[in-house]
Amino acid sequence: MAESKKMLRVEISRFDPDRDEVPKTQEYEIPVQDDWKVLDAINYIKDEVDPSISHRWSCRMAVCGSCGMMLNGEPKLTCKTPLSDYDETIKIEPLANFPIVRDLVVDMDGFMDKFRKVKPWIVRAKARAEDMEDLNEKGTFSQSPDQLATFKQFSMCINCLLCYAACPVIANEPEFIGPAAIALGHRYNLDSRDEGQAERNSIFRGEGTVFSCSFANECSEVCPKNVDPAAAVNQAKLAAVVDWAKGLVLPREGA
Amino acid sequence: MKHLLLKLEPIIWLLFGAGLSVGTMLLTGFVLVVGLAIPMGLVPSDALDYERAHALASNGFGRLVLLGLIALPLWKGAHHVRSLSVDFNGGDRDGAVGVLVYTAAALCSLIAIVAVVRL
Amino acid sequence: MVQVSRHDIVIVGGGGAGLRAAIAAAEANPDLSIALVSKVYPMRSHTVSAEGGAAAIARDDDNEELHGFDTVKGSDFLGDQDVIEYFVENAPRELALLENWGCPWSRNEDGSVSTRAFGGMSTKRTWYATDKVGFHMLHALFQHSLRFDNIVRYDEFFVTKLLVEDGRCQGVAALEIRTGEFHAILGRSVILATGGAGKIFPFTTNGTIKTGDGMALAYQAGVALKDMEFVQYHPTGLPGTGILITEAARGEGGYLRNNKDERFLVDYDYGVGDKAELGPRDMVSRAIIQEFEAGRGFEGRYGKYCVVDLRHLGEKHIDAKLPFVRELAKIYIGVDPVHEYIPIRPVVHYMMGGVDTDINAATELPGLFAAGEVACASLNGANRLGSNSLTECLVFGAVAGRNAIEFAQGAGEGNSSALVSQAEEEAARVEALRGNGRGNEKIAGLRHEMNSTMEAGCGVYRMQESMQIAATETRSIRKRAADLHLKDSSRVFNTEIVSALELQNMVELAEVLAVSAAHRKESRGAHTCRDYPTRDDQSFLYHTLAHRTDDGPRLGRKEVKLGHWEPQERKY
Amino acid sequence: MTRAAHPEAMAPPKKGPTRTAPPRMPGSWWGAPRIRTYLLFGATGVVYFLAGTVVLHLVWALGKGPDAWATVMASLSHPLYLVFHALTLISVLFVGIRAFGTMMPKMQPRGGPLPVLAPGLVRGLIYSAWAALTLVFSLILAGKIGS
Ligand SMILES: Cc1cc2nc3c(=O)[nH]c(=O)nc-3n(C[C@H](O)[C@H](O)[C@H](O)COP(=O)(O)OP(=O)(O)OC[C@H]3O[C@@H](n4cnc5c(N)ncnc54)[C@H](O)[C@@H]3O)c2cc1C
């Protein structure tokens, strides 16, 4: 640590619902190391300067999805973003478009609710026992590498919520289910093992789903895992429309 | 109102998409020549004197292209105006704005049908 | 003051093991209510970071005898062979189930699941989803669990105590992090699935949540911890951060090199030819330290290191099989493995020891079950084979879920008021910590002390003397941790109090670890004493048990369940 | 961050157990080049709508007869019209580049009978179609093809 003693001004948004009406900003001046990520600076402050800061983090390797925050107004994973991207000051705020619980912590429950709405699991028409005939002798479904590639990209989402913090529609339309959740539903729709397309497509045509997206593409710009949720949402849009048109021509059973 | 819109959403989106793609493709040549080149004298104006224009427009294909040229940009425009309104005013009045812009687009599209049929 | 809720079973932990247990329980009886309590949202659990793969027989050239023997031998004959046989037999079914639930396993051209080579495994039996296996498994499990209405989640609740009454475990006391309120979550049986405790050490692949809470909870409730001296060092962690470069990097054909550019593992002879790099983790870690000591390590800002060489695999292969390794190396150490070496050094990775459980995932305390890394079913013995533990989470998570349901169905409601008053006492204890400015010890300071004590005393190579010192020091650190100084007195999302509770858990375990290690005067698996360099089956072929007393752990022993594989010299 | 987002943006299904501060929009919402591009893209909607009505106006005149047609064609050289058409051309190019260049390649249906092509290839194909169509259409209108 001795070799580099660069000082950095860190402005952190603070909010304690028991004491503050609205979030306020607190400044810290700390020595930083050139190979630190932004998360290291926050942890340094928490350990050495002000233990009352609250933030979420765990894996520090960009895979658990807990550490998303606004850095100078841009949604970023703090454990992935090098401090060297910032010169003298850095402003750290909780993710935009979410209610703020405390300091850098946002309320995720709204997201968890939306996440479940798209039925993010394999839907099969038959009961499990009868399904066995589709399985091979090892008990697995057969799926070619090409079939896997169809949805693989959309299964890489770590639920970091950066896309929600970036999407202009989320900011204005509370019902919008949003990029990551729709991408997840679309991922299951594309999975060769799944038979829930009709169900999900009718969910997708409901309020606050695919048609709310105005293809701002912001979600894909900020996604740290290259999920390209904008692609997923808009493919889902197209698929839901095609499915609707098919329904006009050949009326669906049961629907 | 929101409910009705929701039912129509797939058609609206198809029309929007057509405006975005086909509309853009048609408009490019059209503004280039009719909107700019002819008025600026880069192309002699008799290229589109009444006889030739009418002949081009009044066959079946011509009427169809003209209808697309009018209606598709209208729908693309209406849909964009609606989402702009969400971006600036929030989603609360989305239903009302939607009905307003789509009604305008639908009316103009109807007039367009009359116009091309009348040719 | 304490909020009370009642369920049939309570599961602590939403990682691979906890989710698998919840699903097994929910399927076993859809009418029973299952509480899933986790200190982070389930998909943040550290299972998410596992990279390399999960082992189960998949190919025709493989069989139960081979997987079983690999595991027994890997465990340096300290594994219980009944557990190992059960595990090996059930592993393929569990991984296939996960496939049915949507896990995107990598595939062969014919549509079957693809497998890769792993250290200490005699054939390709490690299932993988590129190199983000834990991530895909955890998300598949979590998403699948959402379809069950009888799984009730308590997200971001920190469990601080097991509620024990009438000699059986009947619930947990938990701090709701969001509100600062205390809850008594009652059930007729409880499953611990809280994962490992790597954070006792300074340099680890583990995330910040891996503080061994569940081990401490059980230990404080009087349950024995088993084999805590066995700590797995993974050979390849990035210097500085400790971020893991998965063993799959070597499984896919990567080399380890020293500063002479030699593939030094060829000389250590843990495998032949192309498999020289695929020795078990304990041995490869020791080999790297020996290279350092012989002056053949590189010198860097964070001490000595060796390198992983993937260049010969080519960009295409790396991107197809190891994209996450490439991403991590680029972001965290600024190296592109397509063209450059990745610096690595051995890093604390996994706890072989844990809460003493049997083949039924049951502990000695009726009504308390444990599975996953928190438990020590003695599958892994003295050294875990890479890719056995993700599968362990599934196999024994399912066992725990089913058995906990069965136990709950046969057990009565119990005495709620006694349980609630226990929870109230616990609430008062924790409340006293909040913003406690009278204490003298800084959380971060004490954590650093514990970390460096453990690194010095219980590293890859250990000495009697240094382990004894660690044992004494950790005892005093444990006592000092009762006197923490906290600054944050707020109620809502107070993470300082969580860190304090985690530290108090870790110092307990650090002491158990050091004391257990000092007592084992032999070298076996991951426990390598310079003073006692050989394995001593005569005196030490048993599991170490540790029960809690106020003066430190009281050690005992438990027989190793041998079977048809006789202990022999462990050579590769 | 600049301004308040919708007070219920990403709100939980039932009110959380503690008071929260209302959501804010990202600071870059309007200021950042990326968002500006998106809003400008939306704004082209207005231009398109007007362009549609202009064409309608022309066609209506054509239906009325030679005199009406001549008047309307003459009016097109009014500077306001010229400015508007220049704006339309810019909008059309901008929309084309964004829609054909970035949006449509992402929207290829997957898992269906059609193969998924590389985005670059799709972009190239659509651009070529656009250029070809524009060329042919312009030549027809300018009287170089067809009589
Ligand atoms: C970097 C890395 C790579 C790995 N790679 C592999 C691999 O390739 N193959 C393999 O087989 N194994 C691998 N492992 C090991 C394996 O991932 C773990 O052993 C396994 O994931 C542990 O799962 P678990 O369910 O027991 O615990 P975890 O996933 O750690 O989950 C613990 C859960 O308990 C909860 N919890 C903890 N304490 C409390 C508390 N006090 N109150 C409430 N909740 C609590 C947490 O919130 C979390 O939900 C790897 C490990 C690491 C660190």
Ligand code: SF4
């Ligand atoms: S889609 Fe990308 S940005 Fe959105 S939550 Fe998933 S990983 Fe994060």
Ligand code: F3S
């Ligand atoms: S940013 Fe939002 S509007 Fe659509 S393309 Fe992404 S969800």
Ligand code: FES
């Ligand atoms: S800490 Fe896990 S993603 Fe950043």
